Amino acid sequence: MVFAEAAALESSVSLVGYLALFVGIGLVFVFVNLLVGRFLRPDNPHQEKGEIYECGEPTIGSSYVQFDLRFYIVALLFIIFDVEVAFFFPWATVFGKSEQLASLADAEQAVASGEVLTEDAQRLLLEMGVAEPTVPAGGELAIAESAKTLSLITLIDIAVFFVVLMLGFFYVWKRGDLDWVKAVVNERRRNRAPSAEA
Incomplete structure (x- = not known):
């Protein structure tokens, strides 16, 4: 009986370990991609880039409206x-x-x-x-x-x-x-x- 409980606990611990490993690798993957993008993309600020994207249509009035x-x-x-x-x-x-x-x-x-x-x-x-x-x-x-x-x-x-x-x-x-x-x-x-x- 004690052996079965220990085996079940070990199984649960390994499951949580694999879950933590998966989450950790996922987070590292996301942050590495963000970091690579930060270093590779050009830094060219421009006033037009700060405008709200309107699907190619000319804006009518202010584009800063509250939905x-x-x-x-x-x-x-x-x-x-x-x-x-x-x-x-x-x-x-x-x-x-x-x-x-x-x-x-x-x-x-x-x-x-x-x-x-x-x-x-x-x-x-x-x-x-x-x-x-x-x-x-x-x-x-x-x-x-x-x-x-x-x-x-x-x-x-x-x-x-x-x-x-x-x-x-x-x-x-x-x-x-x-x-x-x-x-x-x-x-x-x-x-x-x-x-x-x-």
């Missing part, structure tokens, strides 16, 4: 609701593999003979991060129960995530941030209020 805040709000909301989709993939992977493992154990196809896991069960456990998959003390019943527990935990986890996400969405909606022109919406509300009282 309407509505564009930023829509872009921010899109990014928030688009990025959250990335959080569904790890959850779906763990949930799917735990459901597969539970169905294997329920069909009594997880343990081949006595103390040996089938290839499918070993593969699923390895993909879920178990360093050395072995048959637990309870056999297939223990495998099925632990896989179903993991499925339930992941289901609760994504439900909480989704509820928090929807609460944020309803808050933004209630505040009126999804209304393209707030002034028009506020005026409609004011016009409706006296007629409702009468």
